[in-house]
Amino acid sequence: MAAKKVLELKPNPRTGRYRLISGNWKMNLNHLEAIQLVQKLYFGLRDVDYGFAEISIHPPATSLRPIQLLIESDRMHFSLGAQNCYFAPSGAYTGEVSAQMLSKLNVKYVIVGHSERRRIFGETDEVVALKTKAILAEQMTPILCVGETAEEREAGETDDVLMRQVRLAVADLSAEVVATIVVAYEPIWAIGTGLVATPEDATSGAQLIREELARLYGGDVAERVRIQYGGSVTPVTAHDLLEADGVDGLLVGGASLDAEAFSRIIRA
Ligand code: 13P
Numbered sequence: 001m002a003a004k005k006v007l008e009l010k011p012n013p014r015t016g017r018y019r020l021i022s023g024n025w026k027m028n029l030n031h032l033e034a035i036q037l038v039q040k041l042y043f044g045l046r047d048v049d050y051g052f053a054e055i056s057i058h059p060p061a062t063s064l065r066p067i068q069l070l071i072e073s074d075r076m077h078f079s080l081g082a083q084n085c086y087f088a089p090s091g092a093y094t095g096e097v098s099a100q101m102l103s104k105l106n107v108k109y110v111i112v113g114h115s116e117r118r119r120i121f122g123e124t125d126e127v128v129a130l131k132t133k134a135i136l137a138e139q140m141t142p143i144l145c146v147g148e149t150a151e152e153r154e155a156g157e158t159d160d161v162l163m164r165q166v167r168l169a170v171a172d173l174s175a176e177v178v179a180t181i182v183v184a185y186e187p188i189w190a191i192g193t194g195l196v197a198t199p200e201d202a203t204s205g206a207q208l209i210r211e212e213l214a215r216l217y218g219g220d221v222a223e224r225v226r227i228q229y230g231g232s233v234t235p236v237t238a239h240d241l242l243e244a245d246g247v248d249g250l251l252v253g254g255a256s257l258d259a260e261a262f263s264r265i266i267r268a
Contacts, residue, residue, distance in 0.1 A: 020053060023057050058083050136180075146162050148188060187205065207246050213225055
């Protein structure tokens with residue numbers, strides 16, 4: 001085993017919060033390709049690149065075990081993430097994977113309520129809330145995705161949509177627990193479209209989310225929650241989005257499938 005290097009992750013001096021940059025691979029790469037991509041990313045990063053943000057990698061479920069073994073055996077400074085889970089611990093739910101199963105793989109972050117799951121697989125706010133709870137019960141951190149469609153944005157409904165999605169997802173949780181979650185603001189019109197939100201859009205989304213959390217749980221809790229931006233992030237746009245007020249990290253789709261592009265985003 002390689003000796004573990006001590007790489008210190010520093011919080012953002014402006015906010016005291018630790019940044020998180022996550023790669024959501026969606027349904028891409030078989031487990032052999034997944035191993036290659038993680039190795040390529042690892043060899044492309046220098047020690048200093050780990051000081052700015054924690055990096056989580058969210059491969060498809062078939063790659064979780066091989067990537068877990070790779071990260072642990074080579075002591076890579078990547079956190080393992082999943083893209084989804086089911087809320088029941090076990091049972092007759094053909095095709096599903098439980099939060100318990102993920103936590104046994106040392107998964108740290110689980111994406112929940114991604115717009116593709118809401119739209120394509122019909123996930124409701126209620127299901128998202130149950131999954132969020134199940135993830136937290138296994139001592140993992142949910143990355144709760146919220147975001148408005150282009151139509152909702154044009155109709156001036158962005159505030160309502162974001163507030164509702166946040167409120168319902170955390171409905172049954174204690175303030176202490178809510179403070180530990182990550183929320184990803186992913187405007188749906190910016191996902192996979194090449195239309196990237198401006199840093200001002202990212203800030204205003206993050207602000208709305210934090211205001212709603214403050215209203216529900218108080219300002220202290222809202223200030224501890226980390227908020228990512230996601231939607232067509234590239235190495236070119238990453239820096240300004242990361243520096244946007246209220247933004248604590250990025251949830252990257254397409255660009256995280258390219259080791260070179262993702263490492264440039266991490267260095268941004
Ligand atoms: P893209 O970066 O490909 O637009 O995807 C964003 C996303 O959905 C991350 O979860």
